[in-house]
Structure formats: structure tokens, C-alpha cells
Amino acid sequence: MTTELEPLGPETAKQMYLDERQQELADATLQSHDYRLKQFVQWCENEEIDNLNEFSARDIHRFRVKRRNEDELATASMKGQLATLRVFLRFCVSIDAVQAGLDEKIILPTTTADDARDELLSRDRAQKVLDYLERYRYARLEHALLEVLWHTGLRIGAATGIDVEDYRSDDQYLALVHRPDEGTSLKNGSKSERLVALNDRVCLVLDDWLEVNHPGVVDDHDRTPLFATKRSRLSRNRGRTIAYQYTRPCVYENKCPHNRDIDECEARPTEYAHKCPSALSPHPVRRGSITHHLQSDTPERIVSDRMDVGMDVLERHYDQRSAREKLEQRRQYLPDG
Template structure:
């Protein structure tokens, strides 16, 4: 430890960082930083018993990276893409702590952020069309027009992000025109790309009918903390993004829709049976996987990329790189449909 440094605990350093960046970063980004840096701080305090940021060095940061990659506590080990974001955020944290002489000024520059290969930059996990149809058929039969049914349906057919579904108010649903309005209303319900994410989406008649039946049926008439009426509701008001994620993890488990477990697990002993542990089922899928599967299915069905881009609020380049998971042969067949017989 250098005599030129001023003592500060990891937790106090995190508090300083969040306070310093409040106003600079969007609320959602600040929450992400708090979570990412929080895992680093917890690791320092709990596993390394570090009580002073002055003691943090490059080797210690490397040990944390190995732990994130190989263990990561109660969470899945980090892949390269996740690790890139984690290390980049911690590096920003160390720069700010260096400003108040909590770590050596040279430390942040010595932290190397991982550079994933092109293949590592894209996650191939999706919710397939076949599985989605099976799940939606089940929900239509046994949970018709429930909040889980409507949530999955909008994520699949729009395709909408979980934050976009959460942001919808009752007044954003125009039943006569079968139209949904996605509006950016920070700080409670921001959209991913701010006001540029705002758009109207027309639903197919069958999808609109489910939304109407939800609104006139099981929807709970409540208001949120701002006095607004959410479209998707719980007994406590507007659901959090983690709640929406848990719903999707739950309904994408094969056993939920009566299918046999593909992992030969005993339902009485399976750790993924409780709703809060549903993500531990290897076959469960997150909202992002629903969106990825939806984009792939739309493109395979011939939906033009600009249409998906406008409805789903993602640039065409992002759709191509991160959401369309069709294989080379499937893409070839798509192109073949547009090739004339004789030129």
C-alpha cells in the first residue's frame, strides 16, 4: 500500500462512484453499474476480506475475473461478452476511485478489457418457433388471457423488450385500431433507446383479441406510484422487469406445459421447480431469447428487415448481428426466394 493513498473501504468507494455519476448516466445504466461493481465490491469484502481499496492491485482484479468466469457464486459463470461489460464497468469505477487517491493512478490503465471474437459477440440461444407455439397453445388453453399469456404473446409477436411491455399503460392500448403505443416516460418507465424507441404497433386480430380479453377479464385495476394505470398488472401494481423475466423463465420450462423433462430430472427434486429458481432449468429461456427467436422467425417467414426494425426498435445492423440466428443454409433459402427464374 502506497503512502500517497487515502484509505477508503470498497463499499464507501462504490457509494462515491454512484454519487459522482448520478446525473451523468441514465437511471437504468446507473443501476447496471451498481450491480456490476457491487459484485466486485462484495467479492473484495467477502472473499478477499479487503477493507481498504488501497490494497487492490492488478493481480486481485485478475483473480476476480477468474472467479467470475469459473464460479460466479449463485449465478452462471460469465461468458466473454458478459465479462467484457463487467470488466469495462469496474475499470471505470477504478478510474473514479483513483481520482480520490483510493487506488494508484496507474491501476485502471493496467486493467485489460476482454475483446470477444466475432463469434463470441453473439449468443445463439433462442426460443424456437416450435417451442413458442407449444407454449402459447398451452397458455391459450389453460391460462387464456392471463398476464403471462399476454406478456409472452407481446414479446413474441411485436417483438417487444421486457422493459417495453412493462412501460405500457392501459391508455396505450387502442382496441379499435388494435394499436399499442410505446412511449418513453422516465424515470419510472424509460424505453431502451429513449424517445427514439417510441412507436405505434398494430397487432394482428387474434393477438388483439387476447389483449382485449385480458383487459376486460383478469387484469387487476390498479395504479402505480405515479398514479398511472399499467396495462400489465399485479396485485402490487406495475410489475418489475425481474418479475416479467421470472414469468418467461417459468413458462418456458418444458414440464410446465406437460412435456417430459429432457434432462431426466425428478420433479420432486429438481431445483428449478420453484418459480424463483426457474432460470436454473437448462431449457428455460429469458425474454431476450424470446425476442431473438421472434426476429429469426419473422425473417424466415419473409418479413422484411426494415419492418422488424421499426416494430421491434432495433437497427437493421443490430438485428442482423444479434437477433437473427438463422443458419447459413436457412439464409440461403431466404435469398433464393428473391432470385428470378430467368434474367
């Protein structure tokens, strides 16, 4: 027997889904689902789909093609997009918003190790970005944030959760603390808590940021965030925008590798920086940082502990060294005798 569906708009369904999953998903995961579903809701609006009762398998196909061809999603990103859409539609089935079985129509693409590491900030690009910030935005929020992200490989959620008191300038480290009751959780809970060493350069930037440009605000829990706007703690979304904004080649070297007119480019305004094909979110910055550490002969176990990433994940998603590079790096640890 066919279930009688009850009308429901995409935006309302999205909010109901997020409310339902708020208690079971980590903050970072919930925010990722929110971001991915925003793309879906926007597509529905553009296609004039205002009632999910009408959503069909053919619509799934059209959305998939749009994200793959027009938005140029990599395979790994497409898999994440569709996986979120599938669990969202499964929820919609449970509340009689779409036909039963519609979620099962979504087939996830198969990813390989190469797909998992297809996007990263290279050491050379990172240096150009940081040199630009040092010259034109020294010790401002974006400079302090990207210096820390590149040097430490932190997830954006971990970075935005750091307080001023978690930064120890004299001892040159950051303390990562899991505070879920105060809105700043770590991906792996208390297991992600650790001390992260900093170098002289990063500490100098952070010291100058705190002394000269930090707005001195507190958040809703009376904590003073290390990374803050004039209003409150830096949000993950704003952190992502900063990464997109300053990894555009037209910003740090005033030229476009895509042969676009810089002044007329749709990705020129900050709010549309993500539309630049070369712009990177914080995760490729993290991936690039981890790869750089590995290529600089930092032992895998040290990288694993510092970046809070399992050894198996490190190998599959981040390690871009060739077999020959690994051989030569291992050679230095051989005994003389």
C-alpha cells in the same frame, strides 16, 4: 507516490457509483449495471472482501473465472459483466477506494457475431411456453407479458413502460412513448417512439387480461400500467423473473434436459429460476422473436422499424438465416420480366 486509500465496502461503493451515473445513463443501462454489480458484490461477500482497498488484480481474475466456469456466462455476457466492472473500478479509483490503474487490469474478451447471437428462444420453444401459459395461466400477467414480448420483440423496459391507454384494442396496436420524467424511458429516447401492430391472438389475451385479471392499480405518476402487479407497475426485474420462470423446460413440458431431479433442483424455486441452464431472460426472447420474423420472410427494414434495432445491429446480433435462406427469400422480390 502511492495514493492513501480510504476504506469502502463493496455494497456502499456500488450505490455511490449508481448515484453518480444516474443522470448520464438511460434507465435500462443503469439497471443493467446494477444487476451486474450485484453479482460482484455477492461474490465479494462470499469471499469475505469487505473493504475494496484490499481488492487486487488477482481478485479480478478469480471473479472472472467464477463467472465463466461456475455461472457459465457466455462470451458476450462475460464481456458486458467485465465492461461494467471496469468502469465501476475506474470510479472507485477516482474516490480513492482502490489502487490507481486497477481498472486497466481488466481485459475484455473478444466477441464474434456467433457470440452475439448464442442465446435465443426458438420458435418451437416459444410455442410450447405460450401453449402452457394459455392452458394453465390464461390471461394472467405472465401470459399477457410473454405473448407481447414474443409477438413484438419489445425490450423488457419498453414493455413495462406501456400504459393501458397506450393499447388500442380496436385498431390492434401498442403505442410506445418515451416518458423519462415519469420513470418509463425508451432505450433510444424519442427515436424509439412508434406504433407496434398486434395480431388477433395477442389482442384477445390482452383484452381478457384487462377485463378479468388486471389489478387496476396506478403507479406513482397516476398512470395505469398495462402490465401490473397487485401493487404497481411491473418492474423490469420482475419481468425478467417471469421470463426465467416460464422458459424452464421443467415448467412447460415437465422434464429436465439436464438430467436433474426436478423436485430437488436448486432452480426449482421461482426466485432461483435464473440458475436453470435453459432458463432465458427477456433479451433472448427478443432475439428469438426477431430471428423468427426474419425467417418468416418479413423484410429486414420492417423488422428494423418494428423492433427498434439498426440494420447493422440486426445483421450482427440477430440474423441467423443461412446464405441460402437469404437467397431464396430475396428471390420472391425479383421482377418477372
